[in-house]
Amino acid sequence: MNGYRYTLEPYNGMKTRYHCPNCNKKGVFTKYIDLQANEYLNDAVGYCNRLVKCGYHYKPKEYFNDNNISFDTPINHNVTTRAKPKPKPKTSFVNAEVMDKSKASKSPNYFIDYLASLWSYEVAYNLADKYNIGTSKYWQGATVFWQVDKSNNVRSGKIMLYNASNGKRVKESFNHINWAHKALKLDSFNLEQCYFGEHLLNEDASKPVAIVESEKTAIISSVYLPEFIWLACGSANNLNETRTRCLKGRNVVLFPDLKCFDLWNDKIPQLTSLATFRTSTLLRDKSTECEKEQGLDIADYLIMIKPDLN
Numbered sequence: 001m002n003g004y005r006y007t008l009e010p011y012n013g014m015k016t017r018y019h020c021p022n023c024n025k026k027g028v029f030t031k032y033i034d035l036q037a038n039e040y041l042n043d044a045v046g047y048c049n050r051l052v053k054c055g056y057h058y059k060p061k062e063y064f065n066d067n068n069i070s071f072d073t074p075i076n077h078n079v080t081t082r083a084k085p086k087p088k089p090k091t092s093f094v095n096a097e098v099m100d101k102s103k104a105s106k107s108p109n110y111f112i113d114y115l116a117s118l119w120s121y122e123v124a125y126n127l128a129d130k131y132n133i134g135t136s137k138y139w140q141g142a143t144v145f146w147q148v149d150k151s152n153n154v155r156s157g158k159i160m161l162y163n164a165s166n167g168k169r170v171k172e173s174f175n176h177i178n179w180a181h182k183a184l185k186l187d188s189f190n191l192e193q194c195y196f197g198e199h200l201l202n203e204d205a206s207k208p209v210a211i212v213e214s215e216k217t218a219i220i221s222s223v224y225l226p227e228f229i230w231l232a233c234g235s236a237n238n239l240n241e242t243r244t245r246c247l248k249g250r251n252v253v254l255f256p257d258l259k260c261f262d263l264w265n266d267k268i269p270q271l272t273s274l275a276t277f278r279t280s281t282l283l284r285d286k287s288t289e290c291e292k293e294q295g296l297d298i299a300d301y302l303i304m305i306k307p308d309l310n
Contacts, residue, residue, distance in 0.1 A: 004035075005034060005035055005036055006032050006033065006034055006035070006041055007032065007033060007035060008030045008031075008032055008046070008047055009030055009031050009033050009040075011030075014027050016030070017029060017030060017049075018030075018031060018043075018046070020050070020054060020056060021043070021044050021056070022054055023048060023053065023054035025048075025050060025054070028049050028050050028054075029046050029047070029048050029049075029056075030048075030049065031045065031046040032046055032047075032059075032060050041060055041063065042063055044058055044063075045059070045060055045063045046058060049237050051236050051237055051263055052263075052295070089188065089190040090190065091153075091155070091190060092186070092188075092189045092191065093153045094146075094154040094155070094181060094186070096152075096154050098154075098180070098184070099134060099144075099146045099148075099154050101134075102134025102135055102136060103128065103129070103132065103133070103134045103135075105134065105135040105137075107135050107137055108135070108141045109128075109133075109141060109142075109143055110141035110142075110143070110162050110163065110164035111133070111143035111160075111164075111167070111216070112124045112125070112128055112133065112135075112143070113141075113164040114162060114163070114164050114165070114166075114167040115127060115219070115220075117165075118167075119223070123223070127219055127222070127223070130222075131145075131196075131197055131200075131215075131218075131219050131222075132145075132146040132199070133145060133146070133219070136157075136180070136183070138159050138178060138183050139159075139161045139176055141161065141162075141164065142159055142160065142161045142176070143159070143161070143162060144157040144158070144159050144180055145157060145160065146180075147195075147196055148194075148198065148199040149194040149198050149199065149246070150198055150199065150201055150202060150246050152199060155191065155192060155193060155194050156179050156180050156189075156191050156193075157179070157180035157181075158179060158180075158196075158215070158234065159177065159179065159180060159183060160176060160177050160215075161176035162216075167216065193234065193243065194243060195211070195231040195232065195233055195243055195246065196215045196231060196232040196233075197229070197230060197231040197232060198231060198246055200229050200230075200231075201229060201247070201250075203229070204229070207227075207228070207229050208227070208228050208250070208251040208253060209228060209229045209230075209247060209250050209251070209252045209253070209275075210225070210228035210230050210231070210252070210254075210255055211230075211231050211232070211233060211239065211253070211254050211255065212230065212231075212232050212233075212255045212256075212299075213232060213234070213236055213256065213257050213260065213297065215232045215234065216299065217255075217297045217298060217299040218230040218231055218232035220302060220303060221255070221298055221299055221302060224302045224305065225302075236256075236257070236260045236264070239254070239264055241270060241271060241274070244271050244275065247274060248274050250276070251275070251276045252275050252276065252278075253277075253278055253279070253280055254268075254277060254278070254279045254280065255280050255282075255283070255297070255298045256283075256297075257295050258283055258284065258287055258291060258292045258294070258295050258296050258297070259292070259295035260295075261279065261281075261283075264279060265279040280298075282298075283296070283297075283298060283301070
């Protein structure tokens with residue numbers, strides 16, 4: 001325990017994630033809990049994980065100040081008592097044979113088609129093998145980005161659908177994203193994500209590491225800048241201490257999307273006990289205001305260049 005009375009509720013499935021009072025999205029809001037009373041402090045006191053698009057974070061201290069409540073005053077909580085959480089289960093894994101089967105699939109894979117349009121199918125298939133990119137029939141042409149940790153355990157796979165022509169994610173009608181363990185209907189599965197590409201750390205213990213947000217960006221950047229081991233955290237909020245333990249003793253460069261520079265740069269003090277971090281300022285310093293508003297990432301710039309593959 002960290003000694004604080006009020007803390008964000010630990011994740012224990014989607015039943016512990018709520019409707020954000022600011023952006024009105026479901027399943028993205030984490031409430032603060034009163035550890036002494038074992039109750040939520042207030043339904044509006046909490047944190048939205050849509051860091052860029054919402055950024056709502058109403059802290060207990062702000063709640064007390066706004067309502068002229070002293071820390072010594074008994075709190076009249078406005079929701080029912082929380083049930084004590086069950087002990088957290090061990091990390092679950094997907095059978096590696098499932099991943100291998102998806103990698104060997106001959107079904108259409110629009111993301112691999114997009115990579116081939118940038119270079120060739122030879123390069124695309126080499127990248128698919130290196131990064132454990134599989135194919136899913138969940139949607140026609142869907143891709144599976146398998147998360148494999150340093151011990152070669154398959155944590156799960158993120159199923160996503162891309163447009164083969166422009167490499168953009170398909171979000172029309174709904175956001176085409178799911179998890180392999182959900183598609184496989186694996187019961188009581190406890191997902192503990194790792195960095196996408198983490199298994200590559202075993203290839204060279206001295207090679208510097210680069211971290212980006214999206215799987216697509218890590219894969220593309222690895223062709224242009226092979227002097228790094230490129231990893232992806234999957235979302236802006238997934239750059240954290242738990243996932244970073246695998247990088248102990250490494251030299252790490254962060255390449256945040258343009259809208260996330262300050263967010264990631266501010267996290268470095270929390271991570272410096274594990275590895276040596278710095279944040280690349282290249283995009284921030286060279287980008288236009290329009291590009292910053294779009295939130296471009298390093299891959300958006302790299303694909304404008306024809307790489308030397310020799």
